[in-house]
Amino acid sequence: MLRSSKAGGDHVQRPTAPVPAQAVRFTTPVVETPGIFILTGWLWRFLRMLVLLPIQFPVSVATVTASVAVYVVFDWVGLTVLWTVVDLGLLVWWRRWPSSFKARVALRALxxxxxxxxxxxxxxxxxxxxxxxxxxxxxxxxxxxxxxxxxxxxxxxxxxxxxxxxxxxxxxxxxxxxxxxxxxxxxxxxxxxxxxxxxxxxxDMLADPIDALPVPDSPEGVDLAALPVGRCEDGQPWRLRLHGAHVLTVGVTGAGKGSVLWSALRAMVPAIHAGTAQVWAIDPKRMELSYGRALFARYADAAEEAVELLEEAVAAMQDRAQRYAGRQRVHVPSVRDPFVVVVLDEVAFLTAYHPERDIRRRAENAIATLTSQGRSVGFCVLAALQDPRKEVLNLRNLFPDKVALRLDEASQVDMVLGEGARDRGANAHLIDPGLPGVGFVKLEGSPAPVRVRAAFVTDTDIDHMASRYSGASSVSDEVAR
The missing domain is CATH 3.30.980.40 (Threonyl-tRNA Synthetase; Chain A, domain 2)
Known part of the structure; x- marks a missing residue:
């Protein structure tokens, strides 16, 4: 808008600020609910509560009803006698059958x-x-x-x-x-x-350390598809599947990767002693697995030896697959065809950190072949890793079962356990450093991660295992050929 004014006899047009338009306001009409409808709603909720109360809380309703009936008929004396008898009965139940009392009374009241x-x-x-x-x-x-x-x-x-x-x-x-x-x-x-x-x-059921679990009495007591290695958060045994699977354990230094490896080996030593299972170990650090060297059918620590071990495992696997072709679809552990576990500690040393490119390429090819073809013929890879990034190990998806111990970053949780695992409560990056062996497990076919803790196998336990069960493991006929 322009406003005119006179200055020295001339008309000057000066601009003026425009008047802002008023915004259109929409309001929702408020309709008062008649009191009769509100009263009817309250009455309906009250009647529904009375009808559903005996169904939802039958014991409580029966107790109150019986107490009122006894009071009406026998006054306070009868009510006192009734509750005295009930209390004595509960006391006897609690002392005589504590498990039943806890399940049927204590936990329901809680x-x-x-x-x-x-x-x-x-x-x-x-x-x-x-x-x-x-x-x-x-x-x-x-x-x-x-x-x-x-x-x-x-x-x-x-x-x-x-x-x-x-x-x-x-x-x-x-x-x-x-x-x-x-x-x-x-x-x-x-x-x-x-x-x-x-x-x-x-x-927290996993706050206290778990001692090494007992060794099975005989090879028949070893279930290679459900090896007890620790405890789940609900107090049930944590059973690790090796036969028919591959397992990747990821965690920072001190997170307890060794507890997972040694607990699995401890659970299968009777089968190792009987010759129906073998362990081929690769230990680049020469520290974690060297204690139990007498238990292993094959052992390597140098890079070139480790790669050769992996390639021999691939050759043995392919030879067995050739013999099974058209004759057998399921592997049954035996002395002739033992279940072979290839244990890889610090697998990133071979796949990412070794300076020679040819070593890294050969190791990665061998691991990829074992993890993609070995399950059906009785070959398993049990690997431990610190850094789960793809540039360190791009074969993560070939391990159907994964264990995430304490990790450095929140993003690493989904790298190990799959997308959305952290949203489902698998906060492996928040695990207390004072709880080694605590982690989260995501099993094949299950989207929900489970919080677990591996048992701690001491050096003394390993020495005892190696001295008692050593000398029984030998290279199978198919490898000798």
């Missing part, structure tokens, strides 16, 4: 208390702050708690999702949920459409 005092009370604020509450037409929708079950070490909260949401939203907020409910960690288990379970540990 689940009821934690459901209302821990989860129900904090459910809305934790989910709203963490961004798991949904809004539609100015109404807030929350996932519903369907039940809480307590085990000896954790709470399992079953949740019904809001329609239109995905379990991934919970998987991406496991840290917020764990801190919100005061748990050391949180794991998400999908059970079906709109149905998942949140697992909150109450205490």
């Amino acid at each position: 689940a009821t208390w934690r459901r209302f005092w821990i989860y129900r009370r904090h459910w809305q604020p934790v989910l709203v702050v963490s961004g798991l509450a949904e809004s539609y037409l100015e109404r807030q929708y929350l996932p519903q708690i369907r039940g809480v079950v307590c085990s000896a070490w954790a709470d399992r909260v079953r949740v019904k999702l809001v329609a239109g949401t995905a379990p991934a939203e919970f998987e991406h907020r496991v840290a917020e949920l764990a801190h919100g409910f005061g748990a050391p960690s949180c794991r998400v288990e999908v059970r079906g459409p709109r149905d998942l379970v949140l697992e909150f540990p109450r205490r």
Whole structure:
């Protein structure tokens, strides 16, 4: 706009600031809900609670009903006698059958208390702050708690999702949920459409070191597809599959890679002594595996010897595959065709760090052949590594089972266990340095990582194993040829 003014008899046009246009504002009309509808909603919720209460809490409802009935009929004396008898019965049950009492009484009472005092009370604020509450037409929708079950070490909260949401939203907020409910960690288990379970540990079952596990009594007690090597977070044995798989263990120095290797070897020494299993070991550091050298059918520490060992393993594998062609599809360990485990400590020395390019190329080709073709004919690669980057080892995907011990960076978790593992609670980069052997395992066909701890095999244990079971392992006929 222009404004005119006179200056010395002349008309001068001066610009003026434009008047801003008023923005159009849209408001949602507020409609007051009649009080009769609000009252009806409250009454409906109350009646539904009364109907569902005996179904959800049958023991509590039966206890209250019986107590009221006894009080009405026999007054305080009858009620006192009733509860005295009940208390004595519970005391006898607890002393005589403690496991049954814990499972049927103590843990159920704990689940009821934690459901209302821990989860129900904090459910809305934790989910709203963490961004798991949904809004539609100015109404807030929350996932519903369907039940809480307590085990000896954790709470399992079953949740019904809001329609239109995905379990991934919970998987991406496991840290917020764990801190919100005061748990050391949180794991998400999908059970079906709109149905998942949140697992909150109450205490760390892996905080204390695990002594070396007992050696099986006989070769028949050795299951090469489920070797006990430690303990899972739920207190169950951690069993490592070697027969029919390849295993890659990744962790920084001092993370406990040796515990995984030696626990696996300790679990299979009766089979080694019987000749149905062999270990071919490569130890570039000359420190980790040299203690048990007497247990190994083959051993190498120099780079050239290590590569030759790998290439001989490939030749033995291909010879066995040639003999099996058209005759046998499944390998059964025997003295003639033993199960061969190629143990590679610090595999990056051969694949990335050795100065000779030809050594690196030959080692990588041999490892690739073993890991891609060896499972069906009884050859397994058990490797340990510090740095999981592809330029160090680009064969990670050929190892179906992986163990992530303590790592340096958060991004390395997904490198080892696959994309999304850290979102599912596998925070291997946050493992306490004072907990060697603690890590996360992702098994073939399972998207959920499992927190585990390997048993600690001391030098004394290794010396005892080597002295007792040495001398039985020999190179098989197919290698001799």
